[in-house]
Amino acid sequence: xxxxxxxxxKAKSNLTxxxxxxxxxxALLVCTMFISLRVGALGISVGQIVNILLHxxxxxxxxxxxxxxxxxLSIRLPRLVLGVAVGGALGISxxxxxxxxxxxxxxxxxxxxxxxxxxxxxxxxxxxPTFAAFLTPDLTTWLLxxxxxxxxxxxxxxxxxxxxxxxxxxxxxxxxxxVAITALCAALMGIVxxxxxxxxxxxxTFWSMGDLSGASWDKxxxxxxxxxxxxxxxxxxxxxxxxxxxxxSEARHLGVEVEKIKHRIILLSALAVGASVxxxxxxxxxxxxxxxxxxxxFGPDHKLILPASAIGGAILLTVADMIAxxxxxxxxxxxxxxxxxxxxxxFIWMLASARKKRIQI
Amino acid sequence: MxxxxxxxxxxxxxxxxxQVSVAVFPGKFTAIVGPNGAGKSTLLKALxxxxxxxxxxxxxxxxxxxxxTSKELALTRAVLPxxxxxxxxxxxxxxxxxxxxxxxxxNQQNKAIAHEVMREADVYHLKARVYQTLSGGEQQRVxxxxxxxxxxxxxxxxxxxxxxxPTSSLDIAQQHGLLDIVRQRCVERGYGVAAVxxxxxxxxxxxxxxxxxxxxxxxxxxxxxxxxxxxxxxHTFSYPVxxxxxxxxxxxxxxxxxxxxxxxxxxLNETINSR
Numbered sequence: 001x002x003x004x005x006x007x008x009x010k011a012k013s014n015l016t017x018x019x020x021x022x023x024x025x026x027a028l029l030v031c032t033m034f035i036s037l038r039v040g041a042l043g044i045s046v047g048q049i050v051n052i053l054l055h056x057x058x059x060x061x062x063x064x065x066x067x068x069x070x071x072x073l074s075i076r077l078p079r080l081v082l083g084v085a086v087g088g089a090l091g092i093s094x095x096x097x098x099x100x101x102x103x104x105x106x107x108x109x110x111x112x113x114x115x116x117x118x119x120x121x122x123x124x125x126x127x128x129p130t131f132a133a134f135l136t137p138d139l140t141t142w143l144l145x146x147x148x149x150x151x152x153x154x155x156x157x158x159x160x161x162x163x164x165x166x167x168x169x170x171x172x173x174x175x176x177x178x179v180a181i182t183a184l185c186a187a188l189m190g191i192v193x194x195x196x197x198x199x200x201x202x203x204x205t206f207w208s209m210g211d212l213s214g215a216s217w218d219k220x221x222x223x224x225x226x227x228x229x230x231x232x233x234x235x236x237x238x239x240x241x242x243x244x245x246x247x248x249s250e251a252r253h254l255g256v257e258v259e260k261i262k263h264r265i266i267l268l269s270a271l272a273v274g275a276s277v278x279x280x281x282x283x284x285x286x287x288x289x290x291x292x293x294x295x296x297x298f299g300p301d302h303k304l305i306l307p308a309s310a311i312g313g314a315i316l317l318t319v320a321d322m323i324a325x326x327x328x329x330x331x332x333x334x335x336x337x338x339x340x341x342x343x344x345x346x347f348i349w350m351l352a353s354a355r356k357k358r359i360q361i
Numbered sequence: 362m363x364x365x366x367x368x369x370x371x372x373x374x375x376x377x378x379x380q381v382s383v384a385v386f387p388g389k390f391t392a393i394v395g396p397n398g399a400g401k402s403t404l405l406k407a408l409x410x411x412x413x414x415x416x417x418x419x420x421x422x423x424x425x426x427x428x429x430t431s432k433e434l435a436l437t438r439a440v441l442p443x444x445x446x447x448x449x450x451x452x453x454x455x456x457x458x459x460x461x462x463x464x465x466x467x468n469q470q471n472k473a474i475a476h477e478v479m480r481e482a483d484v485y486h487l488k489a490r491v492y493q494t495l496s497g498g499e500q501q502r503v504x505x506x507x508x509x510x511x512x513x514x515x516x517x518x519x520x521x522x523x524x525x526x527p528t529s530s531l532d533i534a535q536q537h538g539l540l541d542i543v544r545q546r547c548v549e550r551g552y553g554v555a556a557v558x559x560x561x562x563x564x565x566x567x568x569x570x571x572x573x574x575x576x577x578x579x580x581x582x583x584x585x586x587x588x589x590x591x592x593x594x595x596h597t598f599s600y601p602v603x604x605x606x607x608x609x610x611x612x613x614x615x616x617x618x619x620x621x622x623x624x625x626x627x628x629l630n631e632t633i634n635s636r
Contacts, residue, residue, distance in 0.1 A: 239462060251462075254511065255434065
């Protein structure tokens, strides 16, 4: 058998290789971020961007146009930061949940996170205006993200309660319960949509395909930490996730506290993805595909795959957002369309080549 | 000593284990044998702490198993299952390296240990191969190397190796290859070994002690010479056997004739009546 002699599939536990891969991915992300800041209705050169950023850090740099500065700092930068955080959170949660559930089809949405949020979002969009009179404008802005966030946590919690047995959590039941709750949420959403008007329906459709527009510093200020901190904490679970690939009891025999790890990963993913969906809508595809692409390229070691999925997700979402807001300017496309259009062909190509080389995914 | 004292375990009021006791001594090989559904694997699961018995207690080196942290337990005993399904495409070397999970040794040391045990288990040449592309026998040897890597470091207390039908998917050469290594560790490093084995002849050649089980209960246990008797085996398995002794060997060959036990109604009735 001449299988798996590809250099990429060889043992990549080598620390220096991992550092090099992660370094290159970070460099790629930084390049993408700069390009994303550059393009738009108002072209700003890279030199200008650097000047503005340095100026903002208190350095004395000449030649900073206040208009460029305003566009960059209060429109493009918060949007970019949100995109990077959301992409990163989706990527790493997808990788961690696929590892935990030992199932390649898992994505954050499968345990109810996305549809729980979507249900609450549609409720707010459809019935919100009726109650708007009773709320302060401040509350109205926050109502959608807060409702979506609580919706995702509630859906995950219910799915999780179902799967909790006397001694251990059954991940198959968790996935099935997630599927059931996702279906129930979809049905309830249908009922709400049935009562909605055109405007609300349109806002919801756009929300459900992902939307980074309208990101501003005060809007993302708190949410960004709710997305980033759990996502970073997920990286710490890499060694345990590697052992769980052997099976839950085998991991336990190796001293991994499987139950604790399960609770931790589900909680951290629900927080990061819940907050992401609340801020940017349901952006599919990244959590499913980014980890697969990276595993096919660099092997399955979670020490590499978890941080790499975060960076890869951030790159994909940044590029997608750049395309979404420029391709049909002055309006923009929902970002979920772009992530799927960009990622699917690439993913299918990788699957096909993996099959040709008979690599196990 | 790894000891279970009068443990019972039931699922939905059905007793899977009933007052079973067993002791696994350091440096000794204990074989757990019995017909299907006798509760052998459940007993092994209880010994691993995969399940908690409803009654009785399990101690390792005179300390209750419940007082061990997961990590301490992993440094005291390793478990080799019948088969290990990997969900990700790790290489053989990476799988063996996972055996080092409970240890805080450096990556370099772990790699050196992994290579050492992989040579012993004769899988070093497979180290860059993806686990899923290996044959069943190769996979099992990789997992043997993994548990050897887990128990590699000398501990102050005795360490144990629990095996659940480790040879059931292997050919005869591989069966002996695997059990030879286990036996060697047992003698040289003083590992206490408990193994659920289906093949009595195989078990007879490696085990110092036998535990015979049937219907969740102990039928008998003790040193091999005392336990490997015609009546004990026939009673446990409800099937007629003959014991044949080689010229210079005190290990019997257990010979079974190819007929169904239902035809041997006399023996069947006898065993039913004796229960």
